[in-house]
Amino acid sequence: MDARKTDRIATVGFWAIGIVALGILAFIVIEIFIRGFMTAINPSFFAGKPEALKEGGGIGPMIVSTLYLTFLTMLIALPVSIGAAIYMSEFAHEGRFTRFIRFCLDSLGTVPSIVFALFGMTLFLFYLDWRTCLLAGAITMALLNLPVLLRSAEEALRLVPQTYREASMSLGASRWTTVKKVVLPTAWPGIITGTILPLGRIMGESAVVIFTVGVFVRSIPISPFDPAAPLAGYIWYVQSEAIVPDYRSIVNGGAAVLLILLFAINFGTRWLSKYYSKRKSLGG
Amino acid sequence: MEGNGNGYKMRVNNLNMYYGDFMALDDISLDFASCCITALIGPSGCGKSTLVRCLNRMNDLIDGSRVEGEITLDDENVLGTGYDVISLRRRVGMVFQRPNPFPKSIYDNVAYGPRLVGKVEKEKLDFIVEDSLKRAALWDEVKKILDRSGQSLSGGQQQRLCIARVIAVQPEVILFDEPCSAIDPISTQKIEDLMAELKKNFTMVIVTHNMQQAARVSDYTAFMLVEEQGQPGRIVEFGDTNTMFTNPSDSRTENYITGRFG
Numbered sequence: 001m002d003a004r005k006t007d008r009i010a011t012v013g014f015w016a017i018g019i020v021a022l023g024i025l026a027f028i029v030i031e032i033f034i035r036g037f038m039t040a041i042n043p044s045f046f047a048g049k050p051e052a053l054k055e056g057g058g059i060g061p062m063i064v065s066t067l068y069l070t071f072l073t074m075l076i077a078l079p080v081s082i083g084a085a086i087y088m089s090e091f092a093h094e095g096r097f098t099r100f101i102r103f104c105l106d107s108l109g110t111v112p113s114i115v116f117a118l119f120g121m122t123l124f125l126f127y128l129d130w131r132t133c134l135l136a137g138a139i140t141m142a143l144l145n146l147p148v149l150l151r152s153a154e155e156a157l158r159l160v161p162q163t164y165r166e167a168s169m170s171l172g173a174s175r176w177t178t179v180k181k182v183v184l185p186t187a188w189p190g191i192i193t194g195t196i197l198p199l200g201r202i203m204g205e206s207a208v209v210i211f212t213v214g215v216f217v218r219s220i221p222i223s224p225f226d227p228a229a230p231l232a233g234y235i236w237y238v239q240s241e242a243i244v245p246d247y248r249s250i251v252n253g254g255a256a257v258l259l260i261l262l263f264a265i266n267f268g269t270r271w272l273s274k275y276y277s278k279r280k281s282l283g284g
Numbered sequence: 285m286e287g288n289g290n291g292y293k294m295r296v297n298n299l300n301m302y303y304g305d306f307m308a309l310d311d312i313s314l315d316f317a318s319c320c321i322t323a324l325i326g327p328s329g330c331g332k333s334t335l336v337r338c339l340n341r342m343n344d345l346i347d348g349s350r351v352e353g354e355i356t357l358d359d360e361n362v363l364g365t366g367y368d369v370i371s372l373r374r375r376v377g378m379v380f381q382r383p384n385p386f387p388k389s390i391y392d393n394v395a396y397g398p399r400l401v402g403k404v405e406k407e408k409l410d411f412i413v414e415d416s417l418k419r420a421a422l423w424d425e426v427k428k429i430l431d432r433s434g435q436s437l438s439g440g441q442q443q444r445l446c447i448a449r450v451i452a453v454q455p456e457v458i459l460f461d462e463p464c465s466a467i468d469p470i471s472t473q474k475i476e477d478l479m480a481e482l483k484k485n486f487t488m489v490i491v492t493h494n495m496q497q498a499a500r501v502s503d504y505t506a507f508m509l510v511e512e513q514g515q516p517g518r519i520v521e522f523g524d525t526n527t528m529f530t531n532p533s534d535s536r537t538e539n540y541i542t543g544r545f546g
Contacts, residue, residue, distance in 0.1 A: 093347055163384035167446070170342060171397040171453055172374035181396070186387055 032255050039253030046257055049218055050234075055246035059254055061220045065134070065228035066261065068221060069213060070202045072138035074195070077145050082191065085153035090179050109147035116144045117211040124212060135224040137213035141205060145198040152194030156187040189277035196269050200262055209233035231258045293318040293457055293487040294339060294376075299353035300516075301331075301338060303346065308334050310516035312353070314506055316457070321479060321488045323502035323525065325495060327545070330508040331517025332491040333381075336459050339489065340376040341369050357457070377450035381462040383442030385434030385449070390417075390426050393434040393445055397453035412452050420448035421478050440471020447478065458482070460490040464497065476501050495541050499529050507537045 039045050048058020092098045120140030124130045160183050168178040209215070214227040215237035221228040229237075235254045238247045294316040301309035309331050316322050324332040334343065341362065343349045355362050362372050374397070385393050394413045398404050404412075413430070417423040422444040426437070434445050443463060450458055460479070464472040479488060479501050492498050498505050506522040521528065521537045532538045539545060 161384075163380065163382060164386060166342065166345070166380065167384045167386065167449075168396070169345065170340060170373055170378040170380075171400065171449065172370045173396075173400050174370060177400060182386055 029259065032252070032259055036249075036252035036254070036256030039249050040256035040260065042253075045253055050216065050229075051244055052216070052218075053243060055244055057244060057246075057250065059231065059234065059250070059257065061217050062229050062231045062234045062254070063257065063261070064220045065213070065217070065234075066203055066230040066232075066258070068228065069134055069137055069141065069209070069230050070199060070265075072134055072224060073141040073145065073202050074199070076138055077142035077149055077198070078195070080142070081146055081149035082153050084150050085157055086179055086184075088150075089154050089157040090175060090183065105147045105150060109151070111144075112207075113144055113205055114207040116140055117207040119143075120208060121211040130225075132212055132214040132227045133225045134213060134221055134228050137208055137228075137230075138224070140208050140212050141202050144205070144208060145201060148201075149194065149198050152197075153187075153191050156190030156194055157183060159190060160186045189273040192269060192273040192276065196266055199265050199269065203230075203258065203262055203265065204232050205230075206232040206236050210236065231261075291318055292316060293358070294489075295354075295356045295359075296335075296338075297354040297356070299335075299338065299351060299355060301334060301343070301352075302350045304348040307516040309338075310518050312517075312519055314519065314522060316487055316489060317504060318487050319483055319485070320503040321483060321490060321501055322504040322506065323498035324489065324491045324506050324508060325493075325498045325540075326508035326517070326520075327510075327540070328493070329517075330510050332508055333461050334517070335508070336378075336461055336489055336491050339457070339459055340373050340378055342373075342378065344369065374453050375455050376457040376459060377453055377455035378459045378461065379443070379446050379450060379463045382466045383439055383446050385437070385442050385445050387433060387435055389431045390434050390437070390445060391430040394448050394452045396449060416448040416452040417445075419451050419482070420444045421474060421481075422448055438471070439467045440474065443467055443471065443475060444478070447475070451482075455486070457487045457489070460488065460492075462491050462493060465493060472497070495529075499525060505529070507532075507534075507540060509536060509540075 044056075045058045046063060047060045048056075049060060050062070051057030088098060088101065117140065120136060120143075124136035124139070125132065130136055164182050164186065165178055168182045169175070173181065209230045210233045213233065214229050215233045217227055217229045231254055235251055235258070238244065238254070239251045241247075244250065292315040296312055296314045296316075299309060299312040300307065301312075312335060314322075314335075324335060326332050337343045338351060338355060343351070351363055353363070357372065357375060361367070386396065388396070391413055394416050395404075395409055398409060398412050414423060414427075417426060422441060425441060426432075426445075434442065437445060443466075447458075447463075464475055467475075476497065479490070482488065490498070490502065502525045504523065505525045505528045507520045507528070508517050509520045510517050521532060521534045523533075528537065529541060532541065
C-alpha cells in the first residue's frame with residue numbers, strides 16, 4: 001500500500017470517528033430538546049412556582065437556585081484558586097513542597113463528588129448545625145472544583161512568556177507589581193476559559209446539592225443561608241419520588257432548561273475570554 | 285552629570301558567579317567608563333550575558349544563582365545585603381536580545397516604567413512618552429498609532445520601543461544584551477546610530493556576537509572566553525576598542541577577532 005492510499009484511509013477513518021462522536025452528542029441534545037423544549041419555553045413553567053402534589057408546577061426558584069449556587073461557588077473558588085495559582089507559578093520555588101501540593105491537588109481532583117457531598121453534610125449540617133442552604137453547598141462545591149480551577153489558572157499563568165516578567169522587573173517593578181500589571185492581564189483570557197469546565201460541573205452537580213443545599217423549595221432563595229433547590233437535584237428528586245402526576249414533563253423540561261443554561265454560560269464565558277484577549281491595550 | 289570623579293560609572297571587582305555548584309564567571313574585574321560604550325565580546329557560552337545580568341541583578345531571578353565580589357554603581361556596592369534592587373534596576377536599565385514589548389499599546393509600553401513610581405499627571409506622562417520615543421528615534425513612525433499594540437510593530441521597531449521604554453525610566457546606565465541578534469541589518473544600523481546618540485547621556489554596555497558591531501559602536505571592549513568546556517568564563521583582554529581590534533595583546537583575542545574560532 002502506498003503512502004497516499006494510507007493517508008486517504010487514515011483521513012476517512014479519523015473523519016468517521018469524529019462524526020460518530022459528534023453524532024452521539026447531537027443525538028443527546030436533540031433527544032432532550034424534542035422531549036422538553038416546548039415545556040421549557042413555557043413561561044408558566046420556567047418562571048412558575050413548583051407544586052408539591054398537584055400537576056402544573058414550574059421551576060422558577062430552581063433556575064434561580066442553580067444560578068445563585070454557581071455564582072456563590074465561583075465567588076469563593078475563583079479568588080482562592082487564582083491566588084493559589086499565582087503563588088504556585090510566580091512566587092514558590094520549584095521543589096518538594098510545590099510537587100507535594102500538586103500531588104495533593106491531583107489526588108483531590110479525582111475524589112468523587114459524593115464524597116465531597118458527604119463531607120459537606122457532615123461539616124455543615126451535623127457539626128456546625130446549619131440547615132441545608134446555598135452557602136453550605138457553595139463551599140462544598142468550591143472545594144470540589146478547586147483542583148481543576150487551580151490547575152487551569154496555573155497553566156494560564158505559565159503560558160505568559162517569561163520575557164514579559166523579565167522586561168517588567170528590569171524596569172524596576174516588584175514581583176507583585178509584575179503579576180498585577182503584566183502577568184494577570186495577559187493570562188486573564190486563559191483563566192476565564194478555564195472556568196468553563198468547572199462552571200458546567202457546578203450547574204450539573206447533583207450529589208452535593210442533594211446533601212447540602214436541598215431538593216425542593218417553593219420560594220426564591222434570597223440569602224446565602226436560605227435553602228434552595230438547584231435544577232440537577234430537583235430533577236433527580238421529581239424523577240425518583242414521582243409524586244406529581246406530570247413529573248415526566250417536569251423532568252424533560254427541566255433537563256432542556258439546564259442544557260440551555262449550560263449553553264448560555266458556555267458561550268458567555270467564551271465571549272468574555274475573546275473580549276479580553278482582543279482588547280489591544282490591557283490594563284494600563 | 286556623573287557624581288564620581290574617577291570617570292567610572294560602574295566597576296566590577298573580583299566577581300565570581302555561580303549557578304548552583306557550577307561556576308559561571310571567575311574573577312571578573314572591569315570598569316565601565318561614564319558616557320562611553322563598553323562591548324563584551326566572545327564566543328557563545330562565555331558568560332557575557334551572565335555578566336551583564338549581574339550588573340542589574342537580573343540573575344537574582346534564577347533559583348540557585350549566587351555571586352561573590354563587588355559591583356559598584358557610583359562607588360556604592362550594589363551586591364550588598366539590603367541594597368534596593370528595585371532602585372538599582374531603575375538606574376541600570378536593560379534591553380533584551382529578543383524585542384519584548386508588553387501586549388499593551390505603544391503608549392502604555394513606554395509609560396509602564398514612569399507609572400510604577402506612582403500617579404503621574406497626564407500632560408507629564410504624555411511628554412515623557414513623546415520625549416522617550418523621540419530619543420529612541422521611533423516617534424515619527426508611531427506618533428499617529430500610539431494606541432496600537434506594541435506587538436503590531438516590526439521587529440526593529442519593537443526593539444526601539446523597548447529602548448524608549450527603558451529611556452522613559454531615566455536610567456543612568458543601559459545594558460544591551462545582544463540587542464540586534466534578532467533583527468534585520470537596516471534596523472541594526474538604526475539602533476547603532478541611536479546608541480551613538482544616546483552616549484551623550486547614558487553609560488552603556490553592549491553584549492554582542494558581532495565583532496564588527498563591537499568595533500563600530502564601542503569605546504572599550506572586553507573579550508571573554510571559556511578555556512575548556514565546564515570551566516567558568518574569564519576575561520582575556522580588556523581595553524580600548526581601537527587598540528584591541530588593531531593590535532591585540534593576547535594571541536587568543538587575535539585568533540577570535542580574525543575569525544579563527546568562535
